[in-house]
Amino acid sequence: MEEIAMYSKTVMEHFKSPKNVGVLDDADGVGELGNPLCGDMMTIYLKIEDEHIKDIKFQTFGCGAAIAVSSMLTEIAKGKSLEEAKKITNKDVAEALEGLPKNKLHCSNLGADALQMAIKDYEDRRAGKPKEKDDSQEEQEQTHSDKCYCPYCDTEIPEGTTFCRGCSLEV
Amino acid sequence: MSIINLDHISAAPILPEVQEAMSKAIKTNYGNPSSQHKIGDKASEALETARESVARLINAAIPKEVVFTSGGTESVNHAIKGVAFAHADKGNHIVTSNIEHNVVLRSLRRLKMMDYQVTSVPVDEYGRVNPDHVAKAIRDETILVSIMHSNNEIGTIQPIEEISQITREKKVLFHTDAVDSVGVVPIDVQKLGVDLLSFASNPYYGPTGVGGLYIRRGVKVWPILDGGVQENNKRAGSENLIGIIGMGVAAELALRDLDSRLTHVKHLREKLLQELPNYLSEYYINGHPEKCLPNLVSISIKYIEGESVVLMLDEEDFAVSTRSACAAGALQASHVLLSIGRDFADAQGTMVVTFGVDNTEEDILRFLKTLQEAVQTLREISPLYTQSRKAQAAQA
Numbered sequence: 001m002e003e004i005a006m007y008s009k010t011v012m013e014h015f016k017s018p019k020n021v022g023v024l025d026d027a028d029g030v031g032e033l034g035n036p037l038c039g040d041m042m043t044i045y046l047k048i049e050d051e052h053i054k055d056i057k058f059q060t061f062g063c064g065a066a067i068a069v070s071s072m073l074t075e076i077a078k079g080k081s082l083e084e085a086k087k088i089t090n091k092d093v094a095e096a097l098e099g100l101p102k103n104k105l106h107c108s109n110l111g112a113d114a115l116q117m118a119i120k121d122y123e124d125r126r127a128g129k130p131k132e133k134d135d136s137q138e139e140q141e142q143t144h145s146d147k148c149y150c151p152y153c154d155t156e157i158p159e160g161t162t163f164c165r166g167c168s169l170e171v
Numbered sequence: 172m173s174i175i176n177l178d179h180i181s182a183a184p185i186l187p188e189v190q191e192a193m194s195k196a197i198k199t200n201y202g203n204p205s206s207q208h209k210i211g212d213k214a215s216e217a218l219e220t221a222r223e224s225v226a227r228l229i230n231a232a233i234p235k236e237v238v239f240t241s242g243g244t245e246s247v248n249h250a251i252k253g254v255a256f257a258h259a260d261k262g263n264h265i266v267t268s269n270i271e272h273n274v275v276l277r278s279l280r281r282l283k284m285m286d287y288q289v290t291s292v293p294v295d296e297y298g299r300v301n302p303d304h305v306a307k308a309i310r311d312e313t314i315l316v317s318i319m320h321s322n323n324e325i326g327t328i329q330p331i332e333e334i335s336q337i338t339r340e341k342k343v344l345f346h347t348d349a350v351d352s353v354g355v356v357p358i359d360v361q362k363l364g365v366d367l368l369s370f371a372s373n374p375y376y377g378p379t380g381v382g383g384l385y386i387r388r389g390v391k392v393w394p395i396l397d398g399g400v401q402e403n404n405k406r407a408g409s410e411n412l413i414g415i416i417g418m419g420v421a422a423e424l425a426l427r428d429l430d431s432r433l434t435h436v437k438h439l440r441e442k443l444l445q446e447l448p449n450y451l452s453e454y455y456i457n458g459h460p461e462k463c464l465p466n467l468v469s470i471s472i473k474y475i476e477g478e479s480v481v482l483m484l485d486e487e488d489f490a491v492s493t494r495s496a497c498a499a500g501a502l503q504a505s506h507v508l509l510s511i512g513r514d515f516a517d518a519q520g521t522m523v524v525t526f527g528v529d530n531t532e533e534d535i536l537r538f539l540k541t542l543q544e545a546v547q548t549l550r551e552i553s554p555l556y557t558q559s560r561k562a563q564a565a566q567a
Contacts, residue, residue, distance in 0.1 A: 015479070041555065060554065061516070061552075066476075067479060
C-alpha cells in the first residue's frame with residue numbers, strides 16, 4: 001500500500017465533495033464502527049436488492065482521511081453483489097485513494113470493516129437472528145489485532161504499550 | 172484573495188523592520204562573535220545589542236541573564252534538563268502541571284528514564300493551577316517547579332507570581348514556559364519572581380528558529396549542548412547571529428507597540444466571541460474568561476472533528492489550527508482539553524484561533540461566515556450529530 005506524506009489529490013477530492021453521505025431510514029443492513037475515543041466513528045447503511053448493493057450511504061465523524069475513506073468505500077461498493085462486496089479490503093480503499101499518509105492508514109481500517117459489519121447485519125436480519133450487542137466489540141478487536149507500528153520510525157510497538165523504543169515517541 | 176492567517180500561534184509574519192535588519196546583517200555582518208578580530212568584534216557588538224533589547228523586553232536585571240537558543244523547544248529542554256543535571260546532588264524531584272506543552276512533558280519523561288521523579292498537579296475547569304497544590308507537591312528532594320505561563324491550546328494564564336512566592340519560600344527553582352506570552356502580554360521576570368523563563372522570537376513577529384532562556388543570575392544550569400563556551404558557557408555553538416539580530420529588533424518593536432497590539436487583538440477577540448453565537452450553536456469556549464491570552468480563542472465544536480474543519484477552512488483561504496488527535500498525528504485526544512473536563516469527542520472538535528497585527532475586523536466576520544458553512548457541512552456527515560438530533564426529537 002502506497003504511503004504518502006500529505007493527502008493525495010483523490011483524498012482531497014473525496015473529502016471536499018464526499019459521495020453517498022447520509023442516512024437510509026429503511027436500510028436493510030447497518031454497520032457502525034469506532035468511537036470518538038479512537039478518533040473516528042463511521043456508520044454504513046445498505047439497501048439490498050437481488051443480493052446486490054442497490055444503495056449505500058455513510059456518516060463519519062473523523063479527520064479528512066476518514067471522510068475520504070468512507071466516500072471512496074461507498075463508491076467502490078455501490079452496485080456490487082454481496083459476494084463481491086465481501087471481498088473489498090481496507091487496502092483496496094487506500095489504493096483507490098492513491099495512498100494515505102502513514103499515520104492515517106488506521107483510518108482506512110474503519111471503512112471496509114464497517115461495510116462488512118453492515119453486510120453481516122443484513123444477513124443476520126434475513127436469517128432472523130437477533131442483533132447481538134457484542135458484535136461491534138468483536139469487530140473492533142479484530143481491527144486492532146493487526147500489529148501496530150510507530151507512524152514515525154516503523155518500529156513495532158508491543159500491544160498494550162504506547163511508547164516507541166525506536167524513537168522514544170508516545171503513540 | 173490572499174490567505175487570512177488566524178493561526179499566529181503556529182507562525183506569525185516577520186515584520187518589515189525585522190526583515191530589513193536581517194537582510195542588512197546577512198550582507199554585512201556574517202562574523203563569529205567569538206573571534207578576536209574586527210570581523211568578530213562587529214558580530215559580537217550586534218549580538219550584545221540584541222541581548223540588551225531582549226533583556227529589556229522581559230525586564231531582566233542584566234542582559235547576561237538572557238541566553239540565546241534555537242527557539243522555545245531548546246529553551247525549555249535547557250531549563251528543565253539543565254537544572255535537573257546541575258542540581259542532581261540536591262535532589263531528583265520535579266513538580267509540574269497536567270496541561271504543559273509536549274516539550275515539558277517529554278523533557279520530564281526523558282528525566283524519568285534517568286530516575287528523576289515527577290509530580291504533576293491538576294488544573295481546574297478553566298485550566299488554572301491552584302498554587303496550594305504546588306506547595307503541597309514540593310518535598311525535600313524537589314529541585315524544580317515548571318509551570319507554563321500561558322497555555323498554547325486554551326490560552327489560560329497561570330498564577331505565576333503566587334507560585335513563585337511559594338518556590339522562593341521553599342528555596343526551589345521555578346521555571347516557566349512563556350513561549351506564547353513574551354512579546355504578546357507584558358512580561359517582567361523580576362515581578363513574576365521566576366528563576367528561569369523560556370521564550371521565542373516568532374510570537375512577536377521575529378524570525379523562527381531563535382529564542383531565549385532567561386536564567387536569573389546565580390542560578391546553576393548545565394548546558395545541554397556541549398562544545399564551546401559561547402553564551403557565557405551556557406550554550407555551546409556559534410550563535411545564529413542573523414536570527415538573533417532579527418529577534419532583537421522584534422523585541423524593540425514589541426516594547427514600543429505592545430499597548431496598541433494588545434488593544435487590537437483584544438478587540439478582535441471580543442468581536443469574535445460576541446458574534447460567534449450568531450453563526451454557531453453547541454460549542455464550548457475553552458480557557459479562563461479573563462486570565463487568558465488576549466490573542467487566542469479555543470472553541471470545541473460539538474459533533475465534528477478538528478482536522479476536517481481546518482482543511483475546509485484552508486480551502487477557503489483561512490488558516491486556523493486544531494489539536495485533534497488526528498491532526499496531531501497521535502491517536503490520543505489532547506491532554507490539555509481532557510484535563511479541563513472536555514470529553515473525547517469534544518476534544519476532537521477543538522479549533523484554536525490566534526490573532527495578530529495583520530488581522531482586521533472584516534477578516535473575523537468573513538471567517539465566521541465560512542466557519543458556519545464548514546461546520547454545517549461536517550455536521551451533515553457526522554453520525555454523532557444525527558444521533559443527537561434523534562435523541563432531541565425523541566425527547567420532544
